[in-house]
Amino acid sequence: MILVTGGAGFIGANFVLDWLACKDEPVINLDKLTYAGNLQTLSSLERDPRHHFIRGDIGDRDLVASLLLEYRPRAVVNFAAESHVDRSIHGPGDFIQTNVVGTFNLLEAIRDYWATLSEEEQSSFRFLHVSTDEVYGTLAATDAPFSETNRYEPNSPYSASKAASDHLVRAWHHTYGLPVLTTNCSNNYGPYHFPEKLIPLVILNAIAGKALPIYGDGQQIRDWLYVKDHCAAIRRVLEAGKVGETYNVGGWNEKANLDVVGTICSILNELQPRSDGKPYAEQITFVADRPGHDRRYAIDARKLEQELGWKPAETFETGIRKTVAWYLANREWTEAVTSGSYRQWIDRQYGDEA
Structure with a gap:
């Protein structure tokens, strides 16, 4: 069996669901259930004996x-x-505690466990650390996409904390021999995404008749990766990745934020038109840019394709249509996560605009 940490969050829960859909190997799912962890996402596994959920913190060694x-x-x-x-800008302490200290404690617990395994078990054991492209910093319009050899230049408390965790994973491999793998992914989107992020926030605000807040001029560029493609990449890296290596996972879909929002509005115009017949794009509202907002991210995922044979199955056009349709069909899930403390966060972040 495998142990998945953070398996009730957006990417983690999608990974657990996809893993058990295509494999019989059981999953131990450890999640702290902070605001973004949602057991409702895993409700289909409630009676599945292959899924064992434990509420807990990776920092609890x-x-x-x-x-x-x-x-x-x-x-x-x-x-x-x-x-x-x-x-992370409003409260960096939680990011240091979970992403840095938590990763350290997790690595130490795993190192102790790994030492108890037989030589054969040690050789086959893997620790796969899921990270982000944001550790590489930002790109100019003409820069080549991030490759695995780009130096780390994190620009936010979040990306700095993830960069630190990546360095810890690397060090535990080189110092102690722990068999690790690291993946650095681009912006994920898809089902079960907590609606503080751009795509689900825009979908839900649009159909609620609210403003669609866009930072600055909306020309920040991101590489968009459908979450189920990301899950497939992780399975492939876990299966065949070379110990100690890093693999970038991207969707080959660079899009400006304003274009992403425009695409969502166009799909909604088709799938669920406004009652007044007007286009959803009328709800777009530009808000003050956030501090230190990186201008462009882009991932070069050729290493993963050339060495392990993975490439995304979805284009942005197919993936975003599936995503919008999922949110329209799963209002019960979205209503459950858009109440209480989440609502207070949105009000604080975007004010009356959201």
Whole structure:
């Protein structure tokens, strides 16, 4: 079996669902259930004996150690992280605690467990650390996309904390021999995405008749990766990745934020037109840019394709249409996550515009 940390969050939950849809290998799912963790996402697994959920923190070394010794997984896939740039600007402490200290404690618990394994078990064991392209900093319009050899130049508390965690993973491999793999992905989107991020926020605000807030001039460029493509990439890296290596995972879909919002509006015009017949694009509102907003991210995913044979199955056009349709069909899930503390966060971040 495998241990997945952060398996109730957006990418982690999609990974668990996809893993059990295509494999019989059981999953131990450890998640702290912070605001972005949602067990409702995993409701289809409620009676599935292959899924064992434990509420807990990767920073709790004793808990992690006990789980490792009890279940004896052959691999750990680490999704657990604070991941929202805006939140990291307002409260960086949580990001340091989870992404840096938490990763350290997780690595130490795994190192102790790994030392108890037989030589054969040690050789086959893997720790896969899921990270972000934001550790590389920002790109100018004419710069080549980020490759695995780009130096780290993080610009936000979030990306700095993830860069630190990546360095810890690398060091535990080179110093202690822990068999690690690291993936650095571009912006994910798809089902079960917590609606503080651009795409789900725009979808839900649009159909609620609210403003669609866009930072600055909306020309910040991101490479968009459909979450299920990302999950497939992680499975492939876990299966065949070379120990100690880093693999960039991207969608080959560079889009300006304003263009992303425009595409969503066009799909909604078709799938769920406004009652007054007007286009959703009329709801677009530009708000003050956030501090230190990186201008462009882009991922060069050729290493993953050439060495392991992975490439995304979805284009942005096919993936975003599936995503909009999913949110329209799953209002119960979205209503459950857009209440209480989440609403307070949106009000604080965007004010009356949201």
